[in-house]
Amino acid sequence: MYGMDKELAEKQAEKMKDIPEKEIVTWIEAVTGEQKLEEMSTADWLKDGLVLCALVNAIHPGSVKKVSKMKAPFKKMENITGFTDSARQLGVNEASMFATPDLYEEKNMASVLSCIYTFGGVIQTTCPDFQGPKLGAPIHATVQDKRRSRAPATQTGGLSGTMDQQSARTHQRDAAGNVDRPETVDAEGLDADLKKKMAEKFDQKAADEVCAWIEEVTGEKKGEQTMAEWLKNGQVLVKVANTIQPDSIKSVHTGNMPFKQMENISHFLSFARELGMAESSVFSTPDLFEEKNMGIVVTALYTFGGVVQAKADEIGFNGPKLGVAVNAEVVDTNRGLGLVTDQNEAMNRHMQVERPKDMNIVMNVGD
Numbered sequence: 001m002y003g004m005d006k007e008l009a010e011k012q013a014e015k016m017k018d019i020p021e022k023e024i025v026t027w028i029e030a031v032t033g034e035q036k037l038e039e040m041s042t043a044d045w046l047k048d049g050l051v052l053c054a055l056v057n058a059i060h061p062g063s064v065k066k067v068s069k070m071k072a073p074f075k076k077m078e079n080i081t082g083f084t085d086s087a088r089q090l091g092v093n094e095a096s097m098f099a100t101p102d103l104y105e106e107k108n109m110a111s112v113l114s115c116i117y118t119f120g121g122v123i124q125t126t127c128p129d130f131q132g133p134k135l136g137a138p139i140h141a142t143v144q145d146k147r148r149s150r151a152p153a154t155q156t157g158g159l160s161g162t163m164d165q166q167s168a169r170t171h172q173r174d175a176a177g178n179v180d181r182p183e184t185v186d187a188e189g190l191d192a193d194l195k196k197k198m199a200e201k202f203d204q205k206a207a208d209e210v211c212a213w214i215e216e217v218t219g220e221k222k223g224e225q226t227m228a229e230w231l232k233n234g235q236v237l238v239k240v241a242n243t244i245q246p247d248s249i250k251s252v253h254t255g256n257m258p259f260k261q262m263e264n265i266s267h268f269l270s271f272a273r274e275l276g277m278a279e280s281s282v283f284s285t286p287d288l289f290e291e292k293n294m295g296i297v298v299t300a301l302y303t304f305g306g307v308v309q310a311k312a313d314e315i316g317f318n319g320p321k322l323g324v325a326v327n328a329e330v331v332d333t334n335r336g337l338g339l340v341t342d343q344n345e346a347m348n349r350h351m352q353v354e355r356p357k358d359m360n361i362v363m364n365v366g367d
Contacts, residue, residue, distance in 0.1 A: 019113045027120060027135040031058050042113070043106045049079020056086045059123050059130045063089070073259040077104050087119050091126040091141030099284045101266065202295040210301045213322040217243050227298070228291045234264020241271040244308055244317050248274075262289050272300075275315075277307045 025042055029035055032054040036045045046052055048071075053064040063086035068075040080100045088097065096118040102108040120135025211222050211230070218239045222230045231237055238252040249267045253260035265285045272282060283300040287293040305322025312318065 016110050016113075019110055019117070021113055024113055024116050024120070024135065027133055028055055028116070030133040031055055043103065043109055046112070047080075047104050047106070048076040049081075049083060052083035053079050056083055056090070058132070060086070060090060060127055073104070074257065077259065080104060084115075087115070087122075090119070091122045092119050093141070099286050101262070101285050105266065203298055206302055207294075207298045209322065210298055210305070213305055213320055214240055214301075216320040228288065228294055231297075232265075232289050232291070233261040234266075234268060234289075235261075237268035238264050241268050243319070245271070245275075245315050258289070265289060272304050272307070275304075275307055275311055277304055 021042060025036055025045075028051060032051060034051050034054060036042065050067065050069065053067040056063045057067075064079075064082040067082065068079055070076075077100050080103055084097055084100070088094070092115065096115055098108065098111040098115045103112045117136055118139060121137055121139035122141050123130060124134055124138040125140050207227050211227055214231075214236060215221055218236060220236050220239065233256075235252055235254060238249050241248050242252075248271050252267075253264055255261075262285050265288055269282055269285070273279065277300075281300055281303045283293070283296045288297050302323050303326060306324050306326030308317060309321050309323070309325035
């Protein structure tokens with residue numbers, strides 16, 4: 001292990017020092033009845049998602065309704081996603097969550113274990129019926145169950161009108177910060193709000209510039225596809241990397257298997273990091289593959305174009321330019337990680353991204 005991989009591994013090892021892994025494993029064993037073999041790593045024990053699904057179903061029965069025992073990678077990742085989706089519904093906020101590749105590909109086990117630790121604190125307040133073992137201190141979050149009004153199924157709406165939903169209780173505050181009145185927002189409303197926010201962050205003009213640049217670099221054409229549809233199998237992104245620096249990605253998967261397409265995206269992201277792109281500027285695989293946050297994808301690819309400009313002479317790339325040259329110098333510092341006891345604080349101290357205070361970015365506008 002060398003270069004960027006070595007640096008990332010060292011960072012993860014540093015973060016793991018402050019996480020009570022043994023305590024977390026013992027709690028999971030006590031709740032689920034599953035036992036981790038001594039010679040097995042925590043990542044290997046959890047990465048198929050079966051234990052995590054058993055954990056959340058033991059605490060809140062029926063949270064993950066379909067658990068797959070198939071050995072296909074994408075089925076294991078579906079199990080992991082089932083756990084994270086349930087954790088969100090039970091009150092764990094987004095800042096505390098980990099992405100599926102963090103566990104399945106062992107990208108960031110510190111983030112995974114920190115999320116489980118937060119989950120252990122949150123369910124002490126949101127799942128009062130669960131009287132089992134406790135992990136950490138209670139973290140206050142409120143989730144209120146409510147049955148959705150029923151409506152006949154339609155061809156476009158399916159049976160969505162008959163499904164259960166959860167509502168999260170929030171409070172409005174006046175300008176002075178005083179609690180005004182409780183407001184109940186159902187899960188469908190929250191999803192709609194998130195989609196609206198994501199849409200607001202999506203810069204269509206920047207997206208068009210990025211797509212035009214990629215077309216010019218690779219010779220591939222987007223056609224009538226959306227940006228997400230065009231890029232989500234990762235093949236075009238791999239071609240971008242290999243055009244900029246030939247043979248930088250040795251293999252590209254051309255099949256339709258989801259996990260293979262995600263591997264293509266991951267290979268591109270690894271190339272971007274090795275080229276010098278700051279971790280705080282990189283998008284995650286689900287941001288593109290699951291269209292979780294296309295706004296971040298656009299911003300990241302625009303920044304990537306600037307990094308390519310800055311490295312052009314070094315790597316011998318004389319192709320088209322995008323944006324302005326970006327030289328990033330990353331300076332690592334220990335932020336003094338500790339355990340989280342307040343959900344508002346969430347896992348900001350444990351997140352895998354590097355903060356702007358940890359790096360100096362110099363923007364040079366070329367001729």
